[in-house]
Amino acid sequence: MPMAADDIAEMIRGAIPDATVEITDLAGDGDHYAARVVAESFRGQSRVIQQRRVYDALGGRMGGVLHALQLTTAVPPSTGA
Amino acid sequence: MTDDTQARIDQAVKAADVLLFMKGTPLFPQCGFSSRAIAILDHLGVEYASIDVLQDQAIRQGIKQYSDWPTIPQLYVKGEFVGGSDIMMEMYEEGELAELMAEKGVKKAEG
Numbered sequence: 001m002p003m004a005a006d007d008i009a010e011m012i013r014g015a016i017p018d019a020t021v022e023i024t025d026l027a028g029d030g031d032h033y034a035a036r037v038v039a040e041s042f043r044g045q046s047r048v049i050q051q052r053r054v055y056d057a058l059g060g061r062m063g064g065v066l067h068a069l070q071l072t073t074a075v076p077p078s079t080g081a
Numbered sequence: 082m083t084d085d086t087q088a089r090i091d092q093a094v095k096a097a098d099v100l101l102f103m104k105g106t107p108l109f110p111q112c113g114f115s116s117r118a119i120a121i122l123d124h125l126g127v128e129y130a131s132i133d134v135l136q137d138q139a140i141r142q143g144i145k146q147y148s149d150w151p152t153i154p155q156l157y158v159k160g161e162f163v164g165g166s167d168i169m170m171e172m173y174e175e176g177e178l179a180e181l182m183a184e185k186g187v188k189k190a191e192g
Contacts, residue, residue, distance in 0.1 A: 051168060062151040
């Protein structure tokens with residue numbers, strides 16, 4: 001069973017409360033998504049750690065139900081002072 | 082999962098400077114993510130080895146435990162886990178992957 005984009009976004013936000021999540025349905029088939037997750041709490045963390053946090057948020061679905069999720073993580077641009 | 086599989090994976094990871102666990106082979110990748118990973122390595126022009134996880138179910142499951150990473154492909158450089166295809170793409174675009182290969186003294190591919 002594929003997952004709905006809203007469910008994916010909700011699970012990520014549930015585990016990473018400061019995250020801004022954008023989901024794009026790449027093929028329009030509800031099965032191939034790109035997710036862009038931007039969170040201040042990613043700051044100082046390696047890309048592997050950032051992506052691991054997103055995978056953890058998806059509770060084991062990644063690589064299984066969610067085979068085709070392209071993932072980008074980033075830290076929000078500094079607002080400056 | 083047996084310790085034997087983990088030992089086999091560990092041995093393979095340490096035996097090659099650059100190793101990609103993938104679905105299919107470099108000439109015939111069986112998934113878009115693996116295909117993208119191969120394209121990146123080819124662009125970098127480094128020598129690499131690959132293991133087709135579709136040929137070995139024990140490795141296919143075992144590699145996810147080895148790295149605590151749920152997806153394939155997975156890239157290892159000098160025994161260290163670097164990331165999956167999305168991380169490879171980001172690092173490639175930022176020039177970080179070429180830097181990492183140079184830093185680690187990875188050989189260029191011949192020809």
